[in-house]
Amino acid sequence: MAHTLKITLAHTEPVIYRTVTVPENFTFHQLHLVIQIVMGWEDYHMYQFNLGSPYRSDSIKLPSEEPEDLWGPKYNEYDSLETFIKDVFNHSRKTINYLYDFGDDWLHTIKPLAKPKEEVLFPVCIEGAGATPVEDCGGIGGFYHMLEILNSPKNSSEKREMKEWLGMKSGDSYEKLFGYKIDQINGDLKKIFT
Secondary structure (H helix, E strand, O other): OEEEEEEEEOOOOOOEEEEEEEEOOOEHHHHHHHHHHHOOOOOOOOEEEEOOOOOOOOEEEOOOOOOOOOOOOOOOEEEOOOOEHHHHHOOOOOOEEEEEOOOOOEEEEEEEOOOOOOOOOOOEEEEEEOOOOOOOOOHHHHHHHHHHHHHOOOOOHHHHHHHHHHOOOOOOOHHHHHOOOHHHHHHHHHHHHO
């Protein structure tokens, strides 16, 4: 069996999202890798899934050797290498959160959609929209500030430096380089998971 999940990057307008179908026997770490591919992330930073409010609920993440939190309430932590998505999405859970890069704080919501009738052997992206942010651009505020600079009619030194940092050539647009490309995404998913 499988699950179809809509992954939405929070606080984006227009909404940036990807819809994927993944085998239900995937672990949450494997789901993390799927999200990295479909959202264009490069897996440079830590992550966690929250079963309720971000940072303030039970979480699923890689095990840590950090000491216990002595100051706040303790929530359950589950190992993402050993927790399967079917353990969460086969029950009544409606939406969970995925946090990536605790500095830039990329918050994603993951909403299960109707379960597909057919079985899948590896993840497949079936729908999406929007150019995703690049790593280390400063979170949502930095992302929109970057787009504002890139879309400015002025050819400022800041704009030239930004284009160089992004590897943009003359005539390139942010959307062209970082936009939703379903064939590329599915090729990358197939390469990693088959």
